[in-house]
Amino acid sequence: MHTTNRPQQARPGRPASSHEDTTFDLAPEFVQDIRAALDDPDRATEAREQVQGLHYADAADLIERLDEDRRAVLLSLLKGGFNPEILPELDDDVRETVLDAFGYADYAALVAELDSDDAVYLVDHLDETERAAVLERLPETDRTVIEQGLSYADDSAGRLMQRELVAVPSYWTVGDAIDWLRGASGLPEEFTELFVVDPRHRPLGLVRLSALLRARRQDRLEALMDTGLEPVDVGMDQEEIALLFRRRDLLSAPVTDRAGRLVGRITIDDVVDVIDEEAEDDMLRLAGLSETGTYADAFATARTRILWLTVNLGTAMLVSSVIGLFEATLEKLVALAVLMPMVSSLGGNAGTQTLTAAVRGLATRDLSADNAWRQTGKELMVGLMNGVVLAVLAGAAAWLWYSDLPLAGVVATAMLLNMIVAALVGMGVPLALERFGVDPAVASSVFVTMMTDMLGFLAVLGLATLFLL
Structure with a gap:
């Protein structure tokens, strides 16, 4: 990183900004101008010079924003003068189009210019056929270094490290x-x-x-x-x-x-990338998603999501079976069908809040076996306090809606119970998964949602059956 005292100037694609209004994104006007230049053969040289003047991260951002046709035009203009530092910044699917546009020989030449850690990263993200073709075209010294890096386990220091040092x-x-x-x-x-x-x-x-x-x-x-x-x-x-x-x-x-x-x-700089990657991975897994690039096609994206949606279908059927046990109660008290989702929904939201805090704590080592009971007790108190507030509000809403005080009492009690359960489940599920060596971010959300829904419906319908019929 270089620090200078030169007067502030606008970099290509980024307007000069004051200290009060600093932006690190490409100006929309610049991106639109590049699109127009790529559509006009007479402005090809201008487009190439503009892009070559960008920081490599900005150039990667620009390439990703272009549609396939304009991206192909730009890559053809940059061939022979492409900054290899752009490659590690690109989305995997977009990087694949660079390989297709340049061919194995030119792509290998770009890889050879990079630091060893970036070179290993790029080759690692190729499929087996592409990897063999690129490695074959690398100088022997570079090929040996990259193959050594690839011999280490995924996500290990050996894969992450840079061989160049003093x-x-x-x-x-x-x-x-x-x-x-x-x-x-x-x-x-x-x-x-x-x-x-x-x-x-x-x-x-x-x-x-x-x-x-x-x-x-x-x-x-x-x-x-x-x-x-x-x-x-x-x-x-x-x-x-x-x-x-x-x-x-x-x-x-x-x-x-x-x-x-x-x-x-x-x-x-490599560790910052790791932190971003791990945070993104945990966020996706909490939502039941696996990593797919923004630029992946619809079929590939759908294929990665269907597994957990199928699991969710199974858990939804379990929840429905709980409701089915109280068909007679629902037939006599139709109002419960209106009020039940309110209890289960808030329980699910509360459970997700606790779950998110627990998964984050486990990832940062702020939550461990040493303080698990203390944190669980804290979350129980939070669930109890929020449960009291929400129980009063939900009970009041039920009474105003149906003018039925016993019904309002059932809804309020069920709300309080579900909020306490949400706190227990939100802490217990990720801690249990961690105890058995399973990544808590992988499956926690599915089980937390299922349990808060089941227990929320069970609380409402069970209490209604006991006290209202």
């Missing part, structure tokens, strides 16, 4: 390090630290560039290095890595193999 021996002085850095080739394009290693290439500490530049030439690196390293094993899961960076406020961390040798580094 490692120096502990006996060097500051002057030795600076002289070497000035003449060395193959250094990372950007780095903020030097890893100090022993003769077996095991990390001993790190020296930040800020400390290096302030020190005297004769100072030894071992005297400057920070020994409080947090080495990451190549097999560590990326969620654990994100937690480590969050708790230790790290900018980077060394990655070591089974023998403790330094093999790579993980930087904060």
Whole structure:
């Protein structure tokens, strides 16, 4: 990241903005102008120059916003001058169109220009046939590095790490390090630290560039290095890595193999991507969805959603069976058919609120076995307090609607019971799934909704049968 004191200027596609009105999105007028330029063959050069002047993230955003025909035109214009940094920013489905437009050889050439972590990411997201074709066209050195990265488990540090780093021996002085850095080739394009290693290439500490530049030439690196390293094993899961960076406020961390040798580094920009990915994944799973790109076709999207919808159909049938047990009650008290959804709906919403807080707490390690009972007690108190308020409101609504005080009492009591149950279920389901090694985000919402609906209907109909008939 570069910081300058130049006067603020409008970047292509983004109007100059004041401190009070800062935007990081492409200006709609710019996007529309690019669309118009792509439709006009006489403005092809203008369109290419405009897009090439964008930051790679903005260029990726623009490519995703275009329809298929204009995207194809733009890719043909950019061929030969395409910024490889754009590729990791693209949606998987859109990236596939880049591969189709450029072919395996040109795509492999773009991959070879990227840092190793981005290269591994791109090749990993190809299907087997495409992966083999791209790997075949890569230089041998790059192919070896990528294949090594792909040999590690999915979502592990080995997949996430960048192989490019700066490692120096502990006996060097500051002057030795600076002289070497000035003449060395193959250094990372950007780095903020030097890893100090022993003769077996095991990390001993790190020296930040800020400390290096302030020190005297004769100072030894071992005297400057920070020994409080947090080495990451190549097999560590990326969620654990994100937690480590969050708790230790790290900018980077060394990655070591089974023998403790330094093999790579993980930087904060990769961890930010992991945090976004994990948060998105949890959000989708809570809704019973699996990951599909925004630009995937309707058939692919429908196929990923039908499984959990089918499961929901099964749970809905269970809920309906509970209602079926009280057909006689419903025939005599038709008003219950109107009031029941109010109880089950609010119970479901309350359960989802508790569930969301629990899943988030488990993901961030704020909720664990050590404080599970305390948090459950807190949620029960919340459910009780909200239940009292909503019970009074629901009972009042039932009385005003039907002028039936016993009926209002049944609705109010059922509401209170369901809110308490929602708190218990919302905490209990994700904790139980976590206990049995199942991701709480995967199936919690289905079971919480089913149980609050079933118990809500059971409370209303059961109380009505006991006290109103």
